[in-house]
Amino acid sequence: MVDFKHYTVMRHEAVDALECKDGLVYVDATLGGGGHSELILQKIQPSGQLISFDLDDDAIEAASERLKNYKNLTIVKDSYTNITNVLQELRVNKITGGVLLDLGASYHQLTKAERGFSFAKNAPLDMRFNKDSDFSAFNVVNFYSEADLIRIFSEYGEERFSKRIAKKIVEQRRIKTIDTTGELADLIINATPRIKSSIHPATRVFQAIRIEVNQELTNVKDILEKVLALLADGAIISVISFHSLEDRLVKNFFKYHSQKCRCEKNQMICKCGPPELEIITKKPILASEEEIKTNPPSRSAKLRVSRKLCS
Ligand SMILES: C[S@@+](CC[C@H](N)C(=O)[O-])C[C@H]1O[C@@H](n2cnc3c(N)ncnc32)[C@H](O)[C@@H]1O
Known part of the structure:
Protein backbone atom coordinates (compact mmCIF):
# COMPACT_ATOMS: atom_id res chain seq x y z
CA MET A 1 0.00 0.00 0.00
CA GLN A 109 3.34 15.09 -3.91
CA LEU A 110 5.39 17.98 -2.55
CA THR A 111 7.45 15.95 -0.13
CA LYS A 112 7.99 12.50 -1.71
CA ALA A 113 11.50 12.88 -3.14
CA GLU A 114 10.85 10.71 -6.21
CA ARG A 115 7.97 12.96 -7.36
CA GLY A 116 10.60 15.59 -8.16
CA PHE A 117 8.70 18.63 -6.78
CA SER A 118 11.10 19.53 -3.99
CA PHE A 119 14.34 21.51 -4.21
CA ALA A 120 15.20 20.15 -0.77
CA LYS A 121 15.33 16.54 -1.96
CA ASN A 122 17.49 15.54 -4.89
CA ALA A 123 15.56 13.55 -7.52
CA PRO A 124 14.90 13.54 -11.27
CA LEU A 125 13.05 16.68 -12.37
CA ASP A 126 9.44 15.51 -12.62
CA MET A 127 6.55 17.42 -10.88
CA ARG A 128 3.75 15.62 -12.75
CA PHE A 129 0.46 15.17 -10.88
CA ASN A 130 -0.37 12.54 -13.47
CA LYS A 131 2.39 9.97 -13.80
CA ASP A 132 0.93 8.80 -17.15
CA SER A 133 1.63 12.19 -18.72
CA ASP A 134 4.72 12.36 -20.90
CA PHE A 135 5.38 16.04 -20.12
CA SER A 136 7.43 16.81 -17.02
CA ALA A 137 9.62 19.47 -15.42
CA PHE A 138 12.54 17.98 -17.37
CA ASN A 139 10.86 19.05 -20.64
CA VAL A 140 10.20 22.58 -19.41
CA VAL A 141 13.70 23.14 -18.07
CA ASN A 142 15.57 21.56 -20.98
CA PHE A 143 13.44 22.45 -24.01
CA TYR A 144 11.60 25.74 -23.38
CA SER A 145 13.06 28.81 -25.07
CA GLU A 146 14.73 31.43 -22.91
CA ALA A 147 11.78 33.79 -23.54
CA ASP A 148 9.26 31.18 -22.41
CA LEU A 149 11.27 30.41 -19.28
CA ILE A 150 11.34 34.12 -18.43
CA ARG A 151 7.61 34.34 -19.02
CA ILE A 152 6.64 31.43 -16.79
CA PHE A 153 9.09 32.35 -14.00
CA SER A 154 7.71 35.91 -14.01
CA GLU A 155 4.02 35.09 -14.45
CA TYR A 156 3.68 31.93 -12.38
CA GLY A 157 6.48 32.46 -9.89
CA GLU A 158 6.48 36.27 -9.66
CA GLU A 159 10.28 35.76 -9.63
CA ARG A 160 12.20 39.00 -9.94
CA PHE A 161 15.40 37.34 -11.19
CA SER A 162 13.62 35.47 -14.02
CA LYS A 163 15.96 36.77 -16.72
CA ARG A 164 19.17 35.82 -14.92
CA ILE A 165 17.86 32.37 -14.05
CA ALA A 166 16.57 31.64 -17.57
CA LYS A 167 19.89 32.79 -19.08
CA LYS A 168 21.85 30.50 -16.74
CA ILE A 169 19.58 27.54 -17.56
CA VAL A 170 20.08 28.03 -21.29
CA GLU A 171 23.87 28.34 -20.85
CA GLN A 172 24.04 25.24 -18.68
CA ARG A 173 21.96 23.03 -20.95
CA ARG A 174 24.28 23.79 -23.91
CA ILE A 175 26.87 21.80 -21.96
CA LYS A 176 24.61 19.11 -20.48
CA THR A 177 20.90 18.59 -19.75
CA ILE A 178 19.65 19.61 -16.32
CA ASP A 179 18.37 16.34 -14.92
CA THR A 180 17.69 16.76 -11.23
CA THR A 181 16.00 19.04 -8.71
CA GLY A 182 19.39 19.44 -7.00
CA GLU A 183 21.12 20.64 -10.19
CA LEU A 184 18.35 23.14 -10.84
CA ALA A 185 18.30 24.41 -7.24
CA ASP A 186 22.11 24.91 -7.27
CA LEU A 187 21.92 26.71 -10.60
CA ILE A 188 19.26 29.09 -9.22
CA ILE A 189 21.34 29.78 -6.10
CA ASN A 190 24.33 30.62 -8.32
CA ALA A 191 22.28 32.79 -10.68
CA THR A 192 20.70 35.01 -8.01
CA PRO A 193 22.21 37.52 -5.57
CA ARG A 194 22.38 36.49 -1.92
CA ILE A 195 19.44 38.18 -0.23
CA LYS A 196 18.28 37.71 3.35
CA SER A 197 14.91 36.02 2.94
CA SER A 198 12.80 33.49 4.77
CA ILE A 199 12.26 31.49 1.59
CA HIS A 200 14.75 29.39 -0.41
CA PRO A 201 15.87 31.16 -3.64
CA ALA A 202 14.45 28.27 -5.74
CA THR A 203 10.92 28.42 -4.25
CA ARG A 204 9.35 30.66 -6.88
CA VAL A 205 10.91 29.00 -9.90
CA PHE A 206 9.91 25.54 -8.65
CA GLN A 207 6.34 26.82 -8.14
CA ALA A 208 6.30 28.26 -11.66
CA ILE A 209 7.54 25.03 -13.26
CA ARG A 210 4.98 22.98 -11.33
CA ILE A 211 2.16 25.26 -12.50
CA GLU A 212 3.36 24.97 -16.10
CA VAL A 213 3.83 21.18 -16.04
CA ASN A 214 0.34 20.62 -14.69
CA GLN A 215 -1.34 23.56 -16.46
C1 LIG B 1 -4.44 19.76 -2.15
S1 LIG B 1 -4.67 18.15 -2.81
C2 LIG B 1 -6.29 17.69 -2.27
C3 LIG B 1 -6.30 17.13 -0.89
C4 LIG B 1 -7.65 16.61 -0.43
N1 LIG B 1 -8.65 17.66 -0.39
C5 LIG B 1 -7.55 15.93 0.91
O1 LIG B 1 -8.15 16.40 1.85
O2 LIG B 1 -6.84 14.94 1.03
C6 LIG B 1 -4.96 18.49 -4.49
C7 LIG B 1 -5.16 17.24 -5.33
O3 LIG B 1 -5.69 17.67 -6.59
C8 LIG B 1 -5.17 16.83 -7.59
N2 LIG B 1 -5.29 17.52 -8.87
C9 LIG B 1 -4.56 18.56 -9.33
N3 LIG B 1 -4.95 18.89 -10.56
C10 LIG B 1 -5.96 18.05 -10.89
C11 LIG B 1 -6.77 17.89 -12.05
N4 LIG B 1 -6.64 18.68 -13.11
N5 LIG B 1 -7.71 16.93 -12.02
C12 LIG B 1 -7.88 16.12 -10.94
N6 LIG B 1 -7.13 16.23 -9.81
C13 LIG B 1 -6.18 17.17 -9.81
C14 LIG B 1 -3.73 16.58 -7.15
O4 LIG B 1 -3.23 15.41 -7.76
C15 LIG B 1 -3.88 16.46 -5.63
O5 LIG B 1 -4.01 15.13 -5.24
Whole structure:
Protein backbone atom coordinates (compact mmCIF):
# COMPACT_ATOMS: atom_id res chain seq x y z
CA MET A 1 0.00 0.00 0.00
CA VAL A 2 1.20 3.53 -0.82
CA ASP A 3 2.66 5.51 2.07
CA PHE A 4 0.49 8.66 1.67
CA LYS A 5 0.51 11.65 3.99
CA HIS A 6 -1.61 14.78 3.58
CA TYR A 7 -3.02 17.26 6.10
CA THR A 8 -6.49 18.26 4.90
CA VAL A 9 -6.70 22.04 4.98
CA MET A 10 -9.85 23.77 6.36
CA ARG A 11 -11.58 20.40 6.40
CA HIS A 12 -14.66 21.58 8.28
CA GLU A 13 -14.83 25.10 6.88
CA ALA A 14 -14.71 23.96 3.22
CA VAL A 15 -17.21 21.12 3.70
CA ASP A 16 -19.60 23.00 6.02
CA ALA A 17 -19.79 25.67 3.31
CA LEU A 18 -21.36 23.06 1.00
CA GLU A 19 -24.34 22.68 3.40
CA CYS A 20 -24.33 18.94 2.59
CA LYS A 21 -27.69 17.20 2.41
CA ASP A 22 -28.70 13.59 1.97
CA GLY A 23 -30.05 12.83 -1.49
CA LEU A 24 -28.02 15.42 -3.42
CA VAL A 25 -25.08 15.05 -5.82
CA TYR A 26 -21.65 16.40 -4.81
CA VAL A 27 -18.30 16.54 -6.59
CA ASP A 28 -14.89 16.63 -4.94
CA ALA A 29 -12.75 17.70 -7.90
CA THR A 30 -9.46 17.18 -6.02
CA LEU A 31 -9.72 13.96 -4.00
CA GLY A 32 -6.08 13.78 -2.77
CA GLY A 33 -5.97 11.66 0.38
CA GLY A 34 -9.77 11.86 0.67
CA GLY A 35 -9.96 14.09 3.76
CA HIS A 36 -12.69 16.37 2.39
CA SER A 37 -14.44 13.54 0.54
CA GLU A 38 -14.71 11.53 3.75
CA LEU A 39 -16.42 14.37 5.61
CA ILE A 40 -18.82 14.98 2.71
CA LEU A 41 -19.69 11.27 2.66
CA GLN A 42 -20.40 11.28 6.40
CA LYS A 43 -22.88 14.12 5.85
CA ILE A 44 -24.79 12.77 2.84
CA GLN A 45 -25.80 9.33 4.08
CA PRO A 46 -27.73 7.29 3.21
CA SER A 47 -28.58 8.34 -0.33
CA GLY A 48 -26.44 11.31 -1.38
CA GLN A 49 -23.90 10.76 -4.15
CA LEU A 50 -20.25 11.86 -4.26
CA ILE A 51 -18.08 11.81 -7.36
CA SER A 52 -14.39 12.45 -6.63
CA PHE A 53 -11.64 13.16 -9.16
CA ASP A 54 -7.87 12.90 -9.09
CA LEU A 55 -5.27 12.09 -11.67
CA ASP A 56 -2.58 10.95 -9.28
CA ASP A 57 -2.34 7.17 -8.86
CA ASP A 58 -0.97 7.48 -5.31
CA ALA A 59 -3.92 9.66 -4.26
CA ILE A 60 -6.44 7.35 -5.91
CA GLU A 61 -4.92 4.31 -4.18
CA ALA A 62 -4.74 5.92 -0.74
CA ALA A 63 -8.23 7.45 -0.89
CA SER A 64 -9.80 4.28 -2.33
CA GLU A 65 -8.50 2.35 0.68
CA ARG A 66 -9.59 5.04 3.16
CA LEU A 67 -13.10 5.34 1.72
CA LYS A 68 -13.67 1.71 0.72
CA ASN A 69 -16.73 1.28 2.94
CA TYR A 70 -18.77 4.06 1.33
CA LYS A 71 -21.20 2.74 -1.27
CA ASN A 72 -22.28 6.12 -2.59
CA LEU A 73 -18.82 7.22 -3.77
CA THR A 74 -17.49 7.07 -7.34
CA ILE A 75 -13.76 7.70 -7.67
CA VAL A 76 -12.70 8.85 -11.13
CA LYS A 77 -9.07 8.78 -12.28
CA ASP A 78 -9.20 11.69 -14.68
CA SER A 79 -8.60 15.41 -14.80
CA TYR A 80 -11.39 17.47 -13.30
CA THR A 81 -11.34 19.38 -16.58
CA ASN A 82 -13.16 16.38 -18.09
CA ILE A 83 -16.00 16.81 -15.59
CA THR A 84 -18.69 17.42 -18.23
CA ASN A 85 -18.01 14.17 -20.11
CA VAL A 86 -17.47 12.14 -16.97
CA LEU A 87 -20.77 13.26 -15.44
CA GLN A 88 -22.54 12.55 -18.72
CA GLU A 89 -21.15 8.99 -18.71
CA LEU A 90 -22.34 8.61 -15.11
CA ARG A 91 -25.76 9.90 -16.20
CA VAL A 92 -25.58 12.87 -13.86
CA ASN A 93 -27.25 15.90 -15.44
CA LYS A 94 -26.71 18.46 -12.73
CA ILE A 95 -24.64 18.82 -9.58
CA THR A 96 -27.52 19.36 -7.18
CA GLY A 97 -25.47 19.75 -3.95
CA GLY A 98 -22.11 21.33 -4.69
CA VAL A 99 -18.50 21.16 -5.77
CA LEU A 100 -15.33 21.32 -3.73
CA LEU A 101 -11.96 22.32 -5.18
CA ASP A 102 -8.87 22.09 -2.97
CA LEU A 103 -6.33 23.39 -5.45
CA GLY A 104 -2.65 22.70 -5.86
CA ALA A 105 -0.52 19.79 -4.78
CA SER A 106 -0.85 17.41 -1.85
CA TYR A 107 1.72 17.14 0.93
CA HIS A 108 2.52 13.71 -0.46
CA GLN A 109 3.34 15.09 -3.91
CA LEU A 110 5.39 17.98 -2.55
CA THR A 111 7.45 15.95 -0.13
CA LYS A 112 7.99 12.50 -1.71
CA ALA A 113 11.50 12.88 -3.14
CA GLU A 114 10.85 10.71 -6.21
CA ARG A 115 7.97 12.96 -7.36
CA GLY A 116 10.60 15.59 -8.16
CA PHE A 117 8.70 18.63 -6.78
CA SER A 118 11.10 19.53 -3.99
CA PHE A 119 14.34 21.51 -4.21
CA ALA A 120 15.20 20.15 -0.77
CA LYS A 121 15.33 16.54 -1.96
CA ASN A 122 17.49 15.54 -4.89
CA ALA A 123 15.56 13.55 -7.52
CA PRO A 124 14.90 13.54 -11.27
CA LEU A 125 13.05 16.68 -12.37
CA ASP A 126 9.44 15.51 -12.62
CA MET A 127 6.55 17.42 -10.88
CA ARG A 128 3.75 15.62 -12.75
CA PHE A 129 0.46 15.17 -10.88
CA ASN A 130 -0.37 12.54 -13.47
CA LYS A 131 2.39 9.97 -13.80
CA ASP A 132 0.93 8.80 -17.15
CA SER A 133 1.63 12.19 -18.72
CA ASP A 134 4.72 12.36 -20.90
CA PHE A 135 5.38 16.04 -20.12
CA SER A 136 7.43 16.81 -17.02
CA ALA A 137 9.62 19.47 -15.42
CA PHE A 138 12.54 17.98 -17.37
CA ASN A 139 10.86 19.05 -20.64
CA VAL A 140 10.20 22.58 -19.41
CA VAL A 141 13.70 23.14 -18.07
CA ASN A 142 15.57 21.56 -20.98
CA PHE A 143 13.44 22.45 -24.01
CA TYR A 144 11.60 25.74 -23.38
CA SER A 145 13.06 28.81 -25.07
CA GLU A 146 14.73 31.43 -22.91
CA ALA A 147 11.78 33.79 -23.54
CA ASP A 148 9.26 31.18 -22.41
CA LEU A 149 11.27 30.41 -19.28
CA ILE A 150 11.34 34.12 -18.43
CA ARG A 151 7.61 34.34 -19.02
CA ILE A 152 6.64 31.43 -16.79
CA PHE A 153 9.09 32.35 -14.00
CA SER A 154 7.71 35.91 -14.01
CA GLU A 155 4.02 35.09 -14.45
CA TYR A 156 3.68 31.93 -12.38
CA GLY A 157 6.48 32.46 -9.89
CA GLU A 158 6.48 36.27 -9.66
CA GLU A 159 10.28 35.76 -9.63
CA ARG A 160 12.20 39.00 -9.94
CA PHE A 161 15.40 37.34 -11.19
CA SER A 162 13.62 35.47 -14.02
CA LYS A 163 15.96 36.77 -16.72
CA ARG A 164 19.17 35.82 -14.92
CA ILE A 165 17.86 32.37 -14.05
CA ALA A 166 16.57 31.64 -17.57
CA LYS A 167 19.89 32.79 -19.08
CA LYS A 168 21.85 30.50 -16.74
CA ILE A 169 19.58 27.54 -17.56
CA VAL A 170 20.08 28.03 -21.29
CA GLU A 171 23.87 28.34 -20.85
CA GLN A 172 24.04 25.24 -18.68
CA ARG A 173 21.96 23.03 -20.95
CA ARG A 174 24.28 23.79 -23.91
CA ILE A 175 26.87 21.80 -21.96
CA LYS A 176 24.61 19.11 -20.48
CA THR A 177 20.90 18.59 -19.75
CA ILE A 178 19.65 19.61 -16.32
CA ASP A 179 18.37 16.34 -14.92
CA THR A 180 17.69 16.76 -11.23
CA THR A 181 16.00 19.04 -8.71
CA GLY A 182 19.39 19.44 -7.00
CA GLU A 183 21.12 20.64 -10.19
CA LEU A 184 18.35 23.14 -10.84
CA ALA A 185 18.30 24.41 -7.24
CA ASP A 186 22.11 24.91 -7.27
CA LEU A 187 21.92 26.71 -10.60
CA ILE A 188 19.26 29.09 -9.22
CA ILE A 189 21.34 29.78 -6.10
CA ASN A 190 24.33 30.62 -8.32
CA ALA A 191 22.28 32.79 -10.68
CA THR A 192 20.70 35.01 -8.01
CA PRO A 193 22.21 37.52 -5.57
CA ARG A 194 22.38 36.49 -1.92
CA ILE A 195 19.44 38.18 -0.23
CA LYS A 196 18.28 37.71 3.35
CA SER A 197 14.91 36.02 2.94
CA SER A 198 12.80 33.49 4.77
CA ILE A 199 12.26 31.49 1.59
CA HIS A 200 14.75 29.39 -0.41
CA PRO A 201 15.87 31.16 -3.64
CA ALA A 202 14.45 28.27 -5.74
CA THR A 203 10.92 28.42 -4.25
CA ARG A 204 9.35 30.66 -6.88
CA VAL A 205 10.91 29.00 -9.90
CA PHE A 206 9.91 25.54 -8.65
CA GLN A 207 6.34 26.82 -8.14
CA ALA A 208 6.30 28.26 -11.66
CA ILE A 209 7.54 25.03 -13.26
CA ARG A 210 4.98 22.98 -11.33
CA ILE A 211 2.16 25.26 -12.50
CA GLU A 212 3.36 24.97 -16.10
CA VAL A 213 3.83 21.18 -16.04
CA ASN A 214 0.34 20.62 -14.69
CA GLN A 215 -1.34 23.56 -16.46
CA GLU A 216 -2.76 24.50 -13.08
CA LEU A 217 -4.05 28.00 -13.86
CA THR A 218 -5.54 27.04 -17.23
CA ASN A 219 -7.27 24.11 -15.53
CA VAL A 220 -8.74 26.26 -12.78
CA LYS A 221 -10.24 28.67 -15.34
CA ASP A 222 -11.61 25.74 -17.29
CA ILE A 223 -13.21 23.90 -14.35
CA LEU A 224 -14.85 27.05 -12.98
CA GLU A 225 -16.60 27.66 -16.33
CA LYS A 226 -17.66 24.02 -16.62
CA VAL A 227 -18.90 23.81 -13.04
CA LEU A 228 -20.98 26.96 -13.48
CA ALA A 229 -22.86 25.25 -16.32
CA LEU A 230 -23.30 22.04 -14.30
CA LEU A 231 -24.48 23.46 -10.97
CA ALA A 232 -28.20 23.21 -10.26
CA ASP A 233 -29.94 26.28 -8.87
CA GLY A 234 -28.96 26.70 -5.22
CA ALA A 235 -25.92 24.40 -5.47
CA ILE A 236 -22.65 25.62 -3.95
CA ILE A 237 -19.03 25.90 -5.05
CA SER A 238 -16.33 25.93 -2.38
CA VAL A 239 -12.73 26.61 -3.45
CA ILE A 240 -9.50 26.55 -1.46
CA SER A 241 -6.50 28.16 -3.15
CA PHE A 242 -2.90 28.42 -1.98
CA HIS A 243 -1.34 31.27 -3.89
CA SER A 244 -2.39 34.68 -5.08
CA LEU A 245 -2.56 33.71 -8.78
CA GLU A 246 -5.17 31.02 -8.15
CA ASP A 247 -7.03 33.08 -5.58
CA ARG A 248 -7.26 36.02 -7.99
CA LEU A 249 -8.77 33.77 -10.66
CA VAL A 250 -11.41 32.45 -8.28
CA LYS A 251 -12.17 35.87 -6.83
CA ASN A 252 -12.54 37.48 -10.27
CA PHE A 253 -14.65 34.61 -11.58
CA PHE A 254 -17.05 34.87 -8.65
CA LYS A 255 -17.13 38.66 -8.92
CA TYR A 256 -17.83 38.66 -12.67
CA HIS A 257 -20.64 36.10 -12.50
CA SER A 258 -22.29 37.79 -9.52
CA GLN A 259 -22.59 41.16 -11.32
CA LYS A 260 -26.04 42.36 -12.31
CA CYS A 261 -24.75 43.21 -15.79
CA ARG A 262 -21.83 41.50 -17.52
CA CYS A 263 -22.24 43.16 -20.95
CA GLU A 264 -19.39 44.95 -22.76
CA LYS A 265 -19.07 48.56 -21.60
CA ASN A 266 -20.14 50.00 -24.99
CA GLN A 267 -23.35 47.93 -25.18
CA MET A 268 -26.44 50.13 -24.84
CA ILE A 269 -28.99 47.50 -23.81
CA CYS A 270 -28.22 44.75 -21.30
CA LYS A 271 -28.52 41.28 -22.82
CA CYS A 272 -26.76 39.19 -20.25
CA GLY A 273 -29.60 38.09 -17.98
CA PRO A 274 -29.58 38.03 -14.17
CA PRO A 275 -26.45 37.27 -12.09
CA GLU A 276 -25.48 33.60 -12.04
CA LEU A 277 -23.71 33.46 -8.67
CA GLU A 278 -24.20 34.83 -5.20
CA ILE A 279 -20.93 35.31 -3.35
CA ILE A 280 -21.23 33.81 0.14
CA THR A 281 -17.76 34.76 1.41
CA LYS A 282 -17.37 38.51 0.91
CA LYS A 283 -13.84 38.07 2.27
CA PRO A 284 -11.98 34.76 2.00
CA ILE A 285 -12.05 32.43 5.00
CA LEU A 286 -8.57 31.71 6.41
CA ALA A 287 -7.27 28.76 8.40
CA SER A 288 -7.55 29.12 12.18
CA GLU A 289 -4.49 29.88 14.35
CA GLU A 290 -4.80 26.37 15.74
CA GLU A 291 -4.72 24.78 12.27
CA ILE A 292 -1.74 26.91 11.21
CA LYS A 293 0.13 25.71 14.32
CA THR A 294 -0.37 22.04 13.42
CA ASN A 295 -0.03 22.47 9.64
CA PRO A 296 1.98 25.64 8.81
CA PRO A 297 1.36 25.54 4.99
CA SER A 298 -2.35 26.15 5.73
CA ARG A 299 -1.28 29.73 6.50
CA SER A 300 -1.52 30.57 2.78
CA ALA A 301 -4.91 28.92 2.16
CA LYS A 302 -7.95 31.01 1.21
CA LEU A 303 -11.46 29.63 0.99
CA ARG A 304 -14.05 31.30 -1.24
CA VAL A 305 -17.64 30.14 -1.59
CA SER A 306 -20.49 30.99 -3.98
CA ARG A 307 -24.02 29.76 -4.63
CA LYS A 308 -25.61 29.24 -8.06
CA LEU A 309 -28.61 31.51 -8.44
CA CYS A 310 -31.89 30.55 -10.10
CA SER A 311 -31.62 31.05 -13.82
C1 LIG B 1 -4.44 19.76 -2.15
S1 LIG B 1 -4.67 18.15 -2.81
C2 LIG B 1 -6.29 17.69 -2.27
C3 LIG B 1 -6.30 17.13 -0.89
C4 LIG B 1 -7.65 16.61 -0.43
N1 LIG B 1 -8.65 17.66 -0.39
C5 LIG B 1 -7.55 15.93 0.91
O1 LIG B 1 -8.15 16.40 1.85
O2 LIG B 1 -6.84 14.94 1.03
C6 LIG B 1 -4.96 18.49 -4.49
C7 LIG B 1 -5.16 17.24 -5.33
O3 LIG B 1 -5.69 17.67 -6.59
C8 LIG B 1 -5.17 16.83 -7.59
N2 LIG B 1 -5.29 17.52 -8.87
C9 LIG B 1 -4.56 18.56 -9.33
N3 LIG B 1 -4.95 18.89 -10.56
C10 LIG B 1 -5.96 18.05 -10.89
C11 LIG B 1 -6.77 17.89 -12.05
N4 LIG B 1 -6.64 18.68 -13.11
N5 LIG B 1 -7.71 16.93 -12.02
C12 LIG B 1 -7.88 16.12 -10.94
N6 LIG B 1 -7.13 16.23 -9.81
C13 LIG B 1 -6.18 17.17 -9.81
C14 LIG B 1 -3.73 16.58 -7.15
O4 LIG B 1 -3.23 15.41 -7.76
C15 LIG B 1 -3.88 16.46 -5.63
O5 LIG B 1 -4.01 15.13 -5.24
